[in-house]
Every structure is written in structure tokens, then in C-alpha cells.
Amino acid sequence: MIVHKIHLPHSKNSAESETVTLPLPHRAVISTAQHVGAVCTPTVKVGDRVKIGDVIADSDAVMSAPVHASISGTVSEFTEVLHISGRNMPAIVIESDGLGEISDDIKPPVINSREDFLDAVRRSGSIGLGGAGFPTSMKLGFDPKEKQPDKLIINGAECEPYITSDYRCFIEEGEKVLDGALQIMKYLDIPDCIIGIEDNKPKAIAKMRELCASHPNVTVFPLKSSYPQGAEKTLIYSTTKRVVKEGTLPIACGCIVINSSTCAFISDYLKTGMPLVSRRITVDGNIVKKPANFIAAVGMSIGEIVYYAELCAEPDRIILGGPMMGSCAFELDYPLSKINNAVLLFNNSPVYKPTACIRCGRCVRACSMGLMPTAIETAFDLRDAKKLDALNVNLCVNCGACSFVCPAKRNLAEKNQLAKAFLREQANSIKGA
């Protein structure tokens, strides 16, 4: 089977600058929608005093992770933050008392069993730090009676241009990545682990190889630097030649995929008990003087973070995440979320006008899922649900390769997403009728 990939400029400008931990902000705006899944409900009231690591929002839903205070201070108000989905999401504002006090509840979790481990992962507030934001407890909380995975895959591909936060994590905290992986393997009985790293990061590969030398069941797998190498299904195929069937999760083919930074965080949490209240974020773009990685508190304003990387002009485009799959921010004063692995700032960024499709077939040759984006676009424009289904549009992972290669600059990836939403609507209306 051929999995098509494309070549992108790497632009890893921040790769060699050491991560700087930023001072705690005076104010944190913490959204209750930090992950994929159920939105959390605040567990604090206006006027409550909170310390770093205190739970401030949680949910009973399985598909969720609690949200913690990232600074110490007083809950001053509840507000709303425009989520990248376009909806307003409730957010909790904490005004700092400047003390940076750590919650009294912070202590390393006591783990004796698989259940203890999963419970600890849930309480850590951990989500996929690679950008998708899938709650980690959900990912690891499989039923071993149903299907026991035999491969833990650590995703360190970082195939998007610019972003280096996972790379810096390998370089600076490679031991933690390995430890996190070993802990997951230990408590969940997974015999093998593969650490997938793109070969444009030779230092990370060398470092991890050195660390893993004494662990024969952990292998470092250098991946060809191509896009979308870090997409879950592509990564599983690249490392194990297993195919994730449509409509199933990776567990169905015996694999669990965890982002490398998430692994490092889990290792940290098991040692310290400090939940996910800060994260590493890459700041780059054509107006950033000092491209760098920072560790910043969740809820800190993006504008405040980028100040430390020094801008030389006003941005006209702010991207949260990578240039291929990230979202445009509506404003610079936007609070850092757990899922933001990068903020990219550009000016004079080109805006392309779509022209007619010339049927060159580049999108078909670029699609890692083997789809026909141009045919999907036509079918969506005609609102032809049957044809969209036949063209397997639901397999689209929104990697953006089709839009990237299109010479007519058509927004094919966007059409795929609209087509998926259209099919969902259709399915719902049939159910409702």
C-alpha cells in the first residue's frame, strides 16, 4: 500500500534555542474547553482563593479532563473565550496574588494498580499535547478484556513546519519521555514501545537511542521527514505496517499512540503530582526576532508570551498550532490553552484567491488517506451525500496537504471538513425522522 506524503519546508527556526520558563502572569484566563470532548463545569465561585494545581473545573463525562488553576490568586470573574470552533466557551479568570503558591493537595500519586494509574492520569488533567487535545485517560483507559494493545507508539514526528516543542522536549527531557513510556507500559501491560521521530531531528534520535540502549523493548524509529508523518494512522502504518480500519480506533490494531511531550508530562506528574498547568510552546513566524520555545502557564495571554520572543512588526495573521493544521486566532490577547503547541505570527502573509480546478490531480497524489479531494469538492458543492460517502470523505484527517499542493489554490481541506459536517447533519436528520 502506498501512503502518499508531501514535502514541506521545515522552517524549524527555534530548534536550537533552549526553552525558557516564563514568569507567571498577573492574570490567567482559563477556558473550560481545553480538550476534545465534554466542556468542564467550574467548581469554584467568584471570590474563591485558588493556588497552583487546584481543580477549578471538572466534568463527570468520560471524555474529559479536569482543569486546574495555573497561578495562585482570586477568581475574579467568569467570562467567555471565543473557542477555535467559533463558539464562545466559558472561562475562569484568576487575578494573581503574586505569591505563586502551590496547592496543598499536590503530592505524588500513590499507584498500586492499573486503576490507580488511570485515575492518576485522569486527575493530572493530561490531554494530548501534540495539538489534538484528546484526553489521555480516555486514550489509555481501554478495556484490556476487549483488546489488549501490544505496541505503545510515542509520536515525536512533529511533521508540521516551525514547531519544535516536542523536539525541545526530547533534547531537554528525553529521560522523562522514556520514563513516561515505561510507566505506561508497566501499568497497562504493553510489551513493546516504538518512539517515532522524523529524521530531520538527528540529535533527538541520537539522544533517545542512547537512553533506550538499556531497554531492549523500546525502539527508536527514525521516520522519513514528510508530511503528514505524525498523523496517527500514518504513524502507525509507518512504524508497524498496520492499517487502522475506517471507523475504528488505533487500539483495534493493537496500537496506542501518545505524544512524546504528553509522555514526559505523565512521568513528571507521577513524580511530583503537579497537574497540567503549564506547557511548552514554540513562538515563530516571519515577524518574530527570536524564535524560541517557552514554558508558559495555561491561561496566559498569547500576546504576553510572544512579547518575550520580540516582534518586529504588527502581525496580520496569528496561527495557533502549526501552519498546516493550526487555526487562525481572532486576536493576539488570546489565552494559552493546553493544546497550543505553537503560536506563529506573520505579516504580509499571502492571501490566495481560488481559481478554477484544472484537474491536475495533485491533490489525489498528495492525499495520505488515498482520497480524491477534487471529486469530494464537486460532490459537496452538489450536496451529494451518497457520492461523498462513496468517496470516503469521513477518512479525511484534515492534514491540509491537498490545499497545500493545489495550483488553483482551492480550499480543498476546508471543503472536506464541510462535507464531513454535512454528512453528520444528514445522518442526524435521518435518525430524527
Added chain:
Amino acid sequence: MEKDKLIIEPSPHIKSGATTQKIMLMVIIALCPALIASVVIFGLRALIMTVLCCTCCVLFEWLSRKIMKRESTISDLSAIVTGMLLSFNLPVTLPFYMAVIGCFVAIVIVKQFFGGIGQNFANPAITARIVLMLSFTSYMTSWAEPFYYNSPGEIITTSTPLAGGEASLMDMFLGNTGGCLGETCALALIIGGVFLIVTKIISPATPLCFIGTVFVLALAGSGDITQATAAILSGGVMLGAFFMATDYATTPLTLPGKIIFGIGCGLITMLIRSFGTMPEGVSYSILLMNILTPIIDRFTVPKAFGEAKKRRARDDK
């Protein structure tokens, strides 16, 4: 900072350097060796014919878009490609007004009436050539002798190797033979074709299958390697295989589709050459395969990664 100053767009936020205009420019560059060869072989009138066709095509495109109150698309350079290809398909001695009619058919009727670039189902240049062939058969089949411009006085006409003319393989390879102005020099066309393949503008599948099928069938029919080689060097095979059967809009999207298309073109070409009343069948073969393209596309939907059950676009409705 004002919010409305920020650009809000769906991902991805970076795009490749490829544009329609650049692709067309590459095709124009790839056609230049053949243009130079045609001027060497058939004289200045070949150049005038090409410039005339390009000018008319651009003009017709601009005018028709204007009349239809649509955005002008002449900057994508596709009209120039059509103009060049059309002129390459004409005898050098053709009266200019006939070439203008050809341009009108190609751009206005075949391309713009169907929605402009990418929307036409038939190759504009090929269809225009066929219309001219049927309308002005005697003009379209009187071929000037190569280097006729060196002999003063009247134009000496000759027949093409396909219509019983004599030519050595080397003459055919270099283009020293009668024929349409851009199709005789196989060498120049191969240079252009290889350039397009190397720059990944076209897939090698279609030309290889097209030329390969013609070669194999000619070899099977005659049992003679010289005749088989002559079959691929004569007529419009090289021009058709590299430049017309690879036209994006009118040929299949996927690799299997392109292979079927190429083999089909070769097959129909040889059927017409062997059993038809016409000496040449390249243009008809491409036109017929153009018509089959939507069906080929339907049957060659690629298998998706991890596709749950075998479903194909043809199963719809």
C-alpha cells in the same frame, strides 16, 4: 491592535509555489523546441501561424469572458497553450482565416461554452483541428515539403509518411518530412515531453502507454521493427502523446486511469490507421478517449487507506 486587521482563514495557512499560470508556462516552454524546429523546417510562416493562433486564442478568451460577464482568465496562460497546440496541428500553408476559425472553435465553443479552464470535456486544440479537417479537408491535408521556402516560386506539397510518402527513420526523427507544422520533429517533442515529465507537470504513464501501444500493435501487424518505429515517429503520435493526451482537464485523474487512457489512445489510433479511411487517427483517438474520461474516472477511484468496505463512486445513485 484592531481585530479586523487579522486574516482569518481555514487551515492550511501555507501553500505550495505551484500555480496554474506556472504550470501553463512550463508547458509553453516545453513546446518551444518543437516551435523552433517548425520554424527551421517550414520557415517563418510557421512562426507567424503560431503567433496568430496564440493571439486569436487569447483574444477570443478575453472577449468571451467579457461578454459572459465573467472574470478574465487570460493571465493563466492556458489560451496560449491552446493556441500553440492548435497551430502545431495545422499545415503551414493553411490560409490564416481558417486558423482563426480554428481558434474560435477551440476557445469559444469547446472551452468557454463549457465553463472555461478545467471544465471542458474535450481537448480544444484537437477538436478545433477535427472541425477544420472536416470543413477544409483539402487545405488541411496539403503538406508543404520541408524547407520549401528555399525554393522560389510555388509551394511544393508532399504527402506524409503515413499517406504513402517516403521518409527515412532519421528524417522522421528530426522532422525532415511533410506534416503539420509542429508534429514532424519527434526529437523536439521528446525533449519537451521529457522536460514536462522531469518537472512533474505530466505523468509519464500516458505518453508511455500511448506510444508503447502504437509500437506494439505496429510491430504485431508488420513484424518489422523499422515499420513499428516509423509508426510512432510519424503523424501526430509524439505531439499527441506528450502534449494532448496529458491535458489535465480532459484526461483521467488517477494513475490507473491514465494508463487506460494511454492504451486506449494507442489502440484507436492504430485501428483508424489500419482500417479507417483516414491516414491518421491520433486526434480522433484522443477525442474519443476524452469522452470516455468521466467513465474511466468513475472506475478508477483509488482505494482509500483503511477503507471499511469496498465501495466505489460508481455504486452511487
